[in-house]
Amino acid sequence: MPALNFYYNKTKTNxxxxxLSSDEKIDLxxxxxxxxxxxYKRNLIWKWIFRVIILVFIVSFYTVxxxxxxxxxxxxxxxAPRMSQIIAPMAAESMKSISADMLSGxxxxxxxxxxxxxxxxxxxxxxxxxxxxxxxxxxxxxxx
Numbered sequence: 028m029p030a031l032n033f034y035y036n037k038t039k040t041n042x043x044x045x046x047l048s049s050d051e052k053i054d055l056x057x058x059x060x061x062x063x064x065x066x067y068k069r070n071l072i073w074k075w076i077f078r079v080i081i082l083v084f085i086v087s088f089y090t091v092x093x094x095x096x097x098x099x100x101x102x103x104x105x106x107a108p109r110m111s112q113i114i115a116p117m118a119a120e121s122m123k124s125i126s127a128d129m130l131s132g133x134x135x136x137x138x139x140x141x142x143x144x145x146x147x148x149x150x151x152x153x154x155x156x157x158x159x160x161x162x163x164x165x166x167x168x169x170x171x
Contacts, residue, residue, distance in 0.1 A: 047055065
């Protein structure tokens with residue numbers, strides 16, 4: 028029953044607005060638009076005040092707070108220990124899965140590749156066929 032009363036009261040107020048004369052309707056619309064515009068202006072002002080405050084905080088951070096920080100001290104005392112705590116378990120797990128033979132094989136492969144690259148760089152006067160052969164071997168090793 029209260030829902031019907033609410034609906035009746037709502038339609039009654041709408042009907043009373045409809046019974047207004049044209050001048051009264053125009054005045055009502057003007058008042059509504061005026062209130063809407065004032066709300067919009069207040070919201071716009073608050074939005075710009077908020078933006079200016081945020082901008083001031085950002086500028087003060089970069090000009091006041093950040094220069095006072097000792098980056099090397101922070102890295103040594105905070106970041107490095109936390110990174111080692113994160114990385115140590117992962118490194119231990121990966122080292123368990125890598126056998127000594129695999130590791131020595133990778134190291135030998137890397138040293139052979141480095142030797143070939145150094146030979147190419149140091150012996151720039153070698154003929155084109157040797158360079159082409161070394162490049163083919165390098166590409167083949169990279170594709171493996």
